[in-house]
Amino acid sequence: MENEYKKDREKLMSLTRELMPQEFGRVGVIWVTVLLIVLGSGLMAYIHQLSKGLIITDMRDYSSWGIYISNFVFFVAISLVGSLISAILKLTYAGWRTPLTRIAEVIAVSAIAFAGLTIIVDMGRPDRIINLFIHGRIQSPIIWDVLVVATYLVISTLLLFLPLIPDIALCRESGINSKFWNMKIFKWLAMNWKGKKSQFFIVNKSIKILAILIIPVALGIHTVTSWLFATTFRSGWDSTNFGAYFVSGAFMLGAGAVIAAMFMIRRQYKMEKYITDGHFDKMGKLLVLLSLVYLYFNINEYLVPAYKMKHGEAAHLNSLFTGHYAPMFWSVQFFGMILPILVLIFKKGRKPLPSFIISIMVIVGSWFKRFLIVTPTLLHPFVPIQNVPESWKSYNPSWEEWLIAASTLAGACLIMTLFIRIFPIIPIWETAEGNGIKVESHDEK
Template sequence: MEPVKIKLDKSNQLLTDLMPKKFNASGKLWVGLLLVIVVIGFFAYIRQLQKGLVVTDMRDFTSWGIYISNFVFFVAISLVGSLVSAILKLANVKWRTPLVRISEIIAVAAIFFAAIIIIVDMGRPERFWHLFAFGRIQSPILWDVIVITTYLVVSSLLLYIPLLPDIAICRDLTPASSKFKKWFYTFLALNWRGTAQQYTLIHKCINVLAVLVVPLALGIHTVTSWLFATTYRAGWDSSNFGPYFVAGAFQAGCAGVIAVTYVLRNHYSLKKYITTKHFDNMAKLLVLLSLVYLYFNINEYLVPGYKMKTVDGEHLKSLFTGHYAPLFWSVQIFGMIVPIVVMLFKKGRAPLPVFIVSLMVVVGAWFKRFLIVVPTLLHPFIPIQNVPASWHTYMPTWEEWAITAASLAGALLVITFFVRLFPIISIWEMTEEQQTPQTDEQTNLYEAKA
């Protein structure tokens, strides 16, 4: 393969548009806000370490709370890396290129904080290493540890390896006077020189990782669902949970990349590269994924609702007409039904409407995970009796909310600093596409549109 030739001068429009830029006033304000949230969450976690999990509202019955809800949410969002980087690549979808790196950094940030939130949920975090040293392969928890660790490694490689040519560009364009930045990019570039052999190797690596990450992505969400489904609890005891979790993760991940893409597109003036066509295509994909997830939701509730066994009946009543009914129906309507209806129409697939409904899907996805975890724990087989009244309910304390918000802010900080340091759209892949003969349809894809 011929090396991709990129002119390292001001005449190269790609470099002008796509090279990382310094934070402006709004960017600094955004970073400051996220850092404040992280600091408050860190303070709350220090309190939790000092006093124990008693500062949370988790008790013997609700032993999992919003920490595990947040964990499942992060795992779901992380699927976006395999969706855009792998599945669309293997399907030879050309328009995916400007969205690839965005999806990959979202995936890495999400799965990294999924691992962190598990440590936060532990009463004795210093024993975390026991999972690796003394784990029993019979336990689904160990399965989850193995698959999350593997997925984090592969996702990081899928982000880092295609980034090498662009890191080298940053290295070559950084002035010698910026010694630390020069060293930083030189170290990460791994002696990249842009030879034909290196480009051949990088394409092979991307293809191998794209194939490898798909079964891993399906595995991480299936294994996570088994943490719930291998119990006898009402609401979790379901053979539908594997595909149910995977479908929900695809939907949430797709919505997540749309929301982040919209913000970056407007903030960094990338309308020339991320066009209305991208939002239209991603919206169509999101409609399809939402319809699939809607099917699994109907399947998940219809069958136990038809049988209405005693414990299942109590659980479903709390969701349909009881304490959690307002949240349950809000999630179904605003997190699934409304987005489907809006995006079925062409005007609803314009960038701003798609951004709004994607935010609705992401928020709905978080609360959906809350509904999966908490109501089930409050309906055990053995009735809750002879215990304090507070054990019958679960309301997260400010420490739990602060730590959860800090984990979400931390993931956004990772994405924010990545955009500051590296090109968020692959310069070498865009150059490669421009050098490849295209059909009229593919050429029109990258034309700037209103």
């Protein structure tokens, strides 16, 4: 009995050594440098925007929302992956998800944090943000969004942090890089973790409660975000399907994001043992399912109004199907949704490299899909656009806008990268448990 316990502790320690965060390689250093450069130049562009006002963007009275808003929707969408992997797959007892939970949760936390920042970037008067709290009107969908996004951020952070506590303790215990791990912050973050049975009981129970809680909140954040559009009269937005349409698109994007992150982490840190081909196979299947659901909602959103071609909707739909936005619209529909289904439905397509390429297509496609939801609608208002400068009739984001949007994406990537540098990205104790190693400590000091 005592012997078995010792064996388990040894196994746990060797697993810890294997999964300890690793220093950046050459690629890692280049990656972080590029991210820092993009982030820095975006910050400069934002300072420029703060001093001049939104005039430096290409948004004007008709295209009054632009890529800041579509970028915000993209961030909210991608953050839904946290609830997909750590809640839905947990509650359906999909044991294979263990090595992916932390990847998904760190994507969720960094994305939702930058969703909040992006919405501030879009404000004409960011200096008055306090008004949201002192004069907030609960009748406004923006306030619903503030409330539900903040709630989601809290629950996601807890879902990231709670399973991390035992791992931080294990990292400290391992003795590797002890100078780093002995820093006060980690001692504090490990919260006096001893690995007692009672402690594991609390952590497991809390994770389960949070996993259940996060599902309605996740549906909430993206449904409410869709209502920022669906509560208006605008053609293309005036839809009762919008909540479900947005949520399904978000899950598709989230699954794509996890595949892309899985591939890069596995390659960079040689994690083939933990992130296996089987994971790509299963995530590929999941992505096919989610893309099919999204396809269904796309048919609803575009085919049904197109069948009727109401006067107000016709100009908007024609601009998407055959007009100015047709090349973007059809590329996004094909490369971002149809092709993933066609490729990932075959076993060979679900190998790591092809599914990585497809996941990148899904991510890029999803970003432009949100552009196509926001901009063409605004350029086709009920009252025809007349007597304004020619440039106001179209929307071509300025370089400042591109830079600021890119820097928010870079910022989210940087948070994820730094997280992986500091913490073990594959959950140690959960993996050990999955391998039949007892993780509870007998040490009752």
